[in-house]
Amino acid sequence: TKETHLKYLSEALALARLSPPQPTNFRVGCVIVSFADTDSDSDSDSRTTLSTGYTLELPGNTHAEQCALTKLAQQHQIAEDQLYQVLTPQVNAVLYTTLEPCGKRLSGNLPCVERIIATRRIGGTGGGGVRKVVFGAKEPGTFVTDSKSLQRLNQAGVEWEFVQGLDEEILRVAMEGHVRTEKVDKAEEATRLGQQPDE
Numbered sequence: 514t515k516e517t518h519l520k521y522l523s524e525a526l527a528l529a530r531l532s533p534p535q536p537t538n539f540r541v542g543c544v545i546v547s548f549a550d551t552d553s554d555s556d557s558d559s560r561t562t563l564s565t566g567y568t569l570e571l572p573g574n575t576h577a578e579q580c581a582l583t584k585l586a587q588q589h590q591i592a593e594d595q596l597y598q599v600l601t602p603q604v605n606a607v608l609y610t611t612l613e614p615c616g617k618r619l620s621g622n623l624p625c626v627e628r629i630i631a632t633r634r635i636g637g638t639g640g641g642g643v644r645k646v647v648f649g650a651k652e653p654g655t656f657v658t659d660s661k662s663l664q665r666l667n668q669a670g671v672e673w674e675f676v677q678g679l680d681e682e683i684l685r686v687a688m689e690g691h692v693r694t695e696k697v698d699k700a701e702e703a704t705r706l707g708q709q710p711d712e
């Protein structure tokens with residue numbers, strides 16, 4: 514339910530605040546939750562937090578979702594492409610991230626949407642893995658304007674939901690380290706309005 518989603522998005526936002534502000538990325542928080550033995554993210558009481566992450570938590574140019582997935586694999590001493598062994602269908606894993614997962618990164622590093630899809634068996638085509646992604650804000654157009662991460666999730670059969678309510682605060686925290694320029698403001702405004710900023 515929306516209350517459950519907002520509860521976990523708030524937890525993820527608290528994690529985002531731990532991220533050191535940078536002008537070259539966003540401060541994002543991520544929580545991976547198991548809604549075991551329910552077939553949806555209903556209000557079952559058997560919810561457990563499997564892993565958390567925030568931008569730059571782990572060494573290197575790391576994203577929040579990337580850190581949560583890497584830490585989960587480390588906890589179980591398995592490789593990240595073996596996470597389907599942990600994230601079985603019965604675990605019913607939902608990944609909460611304050612900002613929609615990236616579909617493209619200016620650094621060229623593997624986007625988080627691919628890391629999320631790869632938690633499923635057989636390179637992302639099998640069962641299990643992250644069943645659903647819940648995020649609280651769309652990615653502003655500061656760095657990339659055509660991430661296509663949501664189309665990619667649809668294509669891979671991973672559910673997603675944009676839960677409104679915290680987006681203003683999420684974006685303020687995400688962009689704390691940014692230098693305000695006319696160009697950046699225009700790109701972010703255009704994305705907020707759902708337009709492709711004119712190049």
Ligand SMILES: Nc1nc(=O)c(N)c(NC[C@H](O)[C@H](O)[C@H](O)COP(=O)(O)O)[nH]1
Nearest residue numbers: 538539541568576577615618619620656
């Ligand atoms: N969902 C998400 N979680 C994060 O932890 C994070 N930092 C971003 N940021 C998205 C943004 O598009 C990329 O940060 C830039 O494209 C620069 O790319 P790098 O981060 O240097 O790979 N997005």
Ligand SMILES: [Zn+2]
Nearest residue numbers: 576615624625
């Ligand atoms: Zn990412």
